[in-house]
Amino acid sequence: MPTLVYSATRQRSSLAEASDRELLFALGRDDERALAELVARKTRPLLQVVGRIVLDEEEARDVVQVTFLRLWEHRDRFDERFSPNTWIYRIATNLAIDHWRSKRSRDRAQEPMRLHLVRSEESAAEADLSTLEGREVARIFDELARELPERQRLVFLLREVEGLSSAEVAAIAGCEESTVRNHLFNARKHLRAMLLERFPEYARRRVARAGRATAPGEGGA
16 A cells, blocks of 8 residues: 555646646546646636636636536547647637627617727727736736627737737637738727726826927027
């Protein structure tokens, strides 16, 4: 028995040091301990991503649990063309989008009309999201995300908030990189319009900075 205990402890330690790819391969060999290690590693980042898609903390936990169940059910289907994170995120975001669609179909009659998007004009682009701190972007995204079409929301979240590359986002979303760029452009445009409407302090801040930059110097001839 002491030998078995030592062996089990050593195997757990080995899994803790394994790469994500190695864990997925171990998962494919029906190793439940590999799943437990993936749960320990990936729960927090998946909750962050899924939570910003479904916009509810408890529902996000449910979706993440289903994600790990799906990983186990399809443990022999890991596509080596993808990085482990890309493959796992693809499962999680697809489940989150499905959940969001179902939720929206139930709540559609109670949603407010989005007429402010119709009123948005190109001049709204004055508020440049790229000038905001990452934490501010995430907070504002949480506030405004409900107004974006689901694919735009997913692309903006993965690219701008999570910092994934365009290639990774394309793999997760199941589209071309050019489509990612198009979704990202439209998402930024919509968010700028909504930002000016709901958070005008950012527009005033930008105008004030521009005024200071163009003000004539003192003592000029």
